[in-house]
Amino acid sequence: MPVFRHLLFKSLLLAGVALMFVPAVAATDTVPFSVSHAWIRWLPGNLPLAGYATLENDTSEARILVAASSPAFKRIEFHRSMEMHGMKGMDHMMGGMSHMKHLKSVTVPAHGTFRFGPGAYHLMMWRSGDIEVGDHVPVTFRFSNGMTMTVEFAVRGPAG
Amino acid sequence: MTFRCCASLVAASLLLAGLAACSGSAQWRTTDITGVMPDLAFTLTSETGATVHADDFRGKVKVLFFGYTHCPDICPITLGHLAAALRTMGADAKQVRVLFVSVDPKRDTPALLEKYTDAFGPQFVGLTGTQEQLRELTKRYRVAYSYGPPDENGNYLVNHGSAIFVFDRQGHVRLLMNRSDPTKAIAHDLELLVNE
Numbered sequence: 001m002p003v004f005r006h007l008l009f010k011s012l013l014l015a016g017v018a019l020m021f022v023p024a025v026a027a028t029d030t031v032p033f034s035v036s037h038a039w040i041r042w043l044p045g046n047l048p049l050a051g052y053a054t055l056e057n058d059t060s061e062a063r064i065l066v067a068a069s070s071p072a073f074k075r076i077e078f079h080r081s082m083e084m085h086g087m088k089g090m091d092h093m094m095g096g097m098s099h100m101k102h103l104k105s106v107t108v109p110a111h112g113t114f115r116f117g118p119g120a121y122h123l124m125m126w127r128s129g130d131i132e133v134g135d136h137v138p139v140t141f142r143f144s145n146g147m148t149m150t151v152e153f154a155v156r157g158p159a160g
Numbered sequence: 161m162t163f164r165c166c167a168s169l170v171a172a173s174l175l176l177a178g179l180a181a182c183s184g185s186a187q188w189r190t191t192d193i194t195g196v197m198p199d200l201a202f203t204l205t206s207e208t209g210a211t212v213h214a215d216d217f218r219g220k221v222k223v224l225f226f227g228y229t230h231c232p233d234i235c236p237i238t239l240g241h242l243a244a245a246l247r248t249m250g251a252d253a254k255q256v257r258v259l260f261v262s263v264d265p266k267r268d269t270p271a272l273l274e275k276y277t278d279a280f281g282p283q284f285v286g287l288t289g290t291q292e293q294l295r296e297l298t299k300r301y302r303v304a305y306s307y308g309p310p311d312e313n314g315n316y317l318v319n320h321g322s323a324i325f326v327f328d329r330q331g332h333v334r335l336l337m338n339r340s341d342p343t344k345a346i347a348h349d350l351e352l353l354v355n356e
Contacts, residue, residue, distance in 0.1 A: 041232060041233075041236055043229070043232060043236060043276065043279065044276055044278070045229075045272055045275050045276070047230060047232065047272075047276070048230055048315075049228055049232050050233045050236075055201050064276050075313070079233070081233045081234050083322060094197075094301060094302045094303060094321065094323045094325075094336065095303070095321055095322055095323025095324075095336065095338055096321070096322045096323070096338070097304060097319055097320070097322065098227075098231075098232070098234045098319065098320055098321070098322040099319045100231070100234075100309070100317045100319075101319075102306075102317070117342030118237050119233065119234060119237055119315075119339075122232070122233050124232060126231075126277040128308055149303035154352065158236050158239070158240060158279040158280060159236070159239075159241075159243050159244060159280065160236075160237070160240055
C-alpha cells in the first residue's frame with residue numbers, strides 16, 4: 001500500500017508540476033522562487049500534523065501565500081507557535097506559555113525567505129487518509145498573484 | 161538538613177556563581193528548583209483508563225510536561241527532544257518516566273494518549289484527568305492552560321505552560337527544564353538524579 005500511495009502521489013505531483021503556469025521552478029540555473037526543506041512530522045492516529053518548508057523569493061515582489069492543499073490532507077492551515085513570557089498577570093507562573101495562532105496568509109518578502117520551521121510558523125495539516133513515515137506527499141501552494149507550485153514533502157518520524 | 165540548606169541558598173548561589181553553596185552539591189546544567197515547589201502529587205487517569213497516583217511512579221525519576229495531542233509542533237518537539245536525551249543515557253533511561261499530562265481531556269482519550277506517547281519511546285506515559293484534577297495539578301506547579309474558541313470545524317487551540325519539571329526518585333521537585341536546554345544538559349542532569 002505505501003508503494004502504491006507513493007506512486008499515486010508521485011503521479012499527482014507530476015500532474016501538478018505539469019499544470020504549473022509559472023515557470024518559476026523550471027530547471028534553470030536561476031530559480032526566482034523555490035521551496036526547500038519540505039517535511040512533515042508524523043504523529044499517530046488521525047492527529048493533525050505539522051509541515052515545514054523554506055520558501056525563497058528572489059523576485060522583486062513580495063509573494064503572499066494564501067492557500068495550501070494536498071490529496072493527502074483534507075485541510076491545511078497556516079499556524080504560528082509562540083512562546084509567551086512575562087505577560088501581565090503571569091508573574092506567578094513557572095516557565096513560559098505555549099500558544100498557537102491561526103493565520104490567513106503568510107508573506108515571503110521580495111528577495112527574501114520565509115521559513116515554516118519547528119517551534120514557529122508551520123502548516124497545520126488535517127489528514128484525509130493513512131500517511132506513514134517515509135512517504136512523500138505533494139502539497140500545492142497557491143499565492144495571491146495566482147501562482148501555484150507543488151512541492152513534495154518527506155514524512156519523518158515524531159521526533160523529526 | 162543539607163537539603164533545606166541548599167534550598168534557602170539558591171538565591172545566594174546564583175549571585176555567587178561558581179561558588180558551591182553546599183559541599184557535594186551537584187553541578188546541574190539545567191535550573192535547580194529543589195525545595196521551591198511541592199513534592200509530586202496527583203490523581204489522574206492513565207493510558208489504560210485506570211486511576212493513577214504520583215506514588216505509582218515512586219523509584220523513578222519523573223519528568224512532567226503539560227500539553228495536548230492536537231498540538232503538532234511544540235509538544236512533539238519537546239517530547240522528541242526529551243527522547244533524544246534519553247537515547248544517550250543507555251540503561252539509566254529505564255529509570256526515567258516522562259509524564260505527558262494532557263490538559264485537553266475532551267479530545268485526548270487514554271487510548272489516543274497511549275498511541276501518542278508510544279511514538280516517542282517506552283518511558284513516555286500519557287496522563288489526563290477531570291478539569292478539577294488538572295486544575296489541582298497545574299495550580300500546584302503554577303502552570304496555566306486555557307482553550308481557544310472553536311473554529312468552523314469545531315477544532316480549538318489549547319494554550320499551555322511549557323515548563324518541564326523534574327522530580328527525583330522520592331518525588332521531590334529538583335529541576336526546571338525547557339526545550340531550549342541542550343539534550344546533553346538534560347541527559348547529564350537526569351543521569352545524576354538516576355544515580356543519586
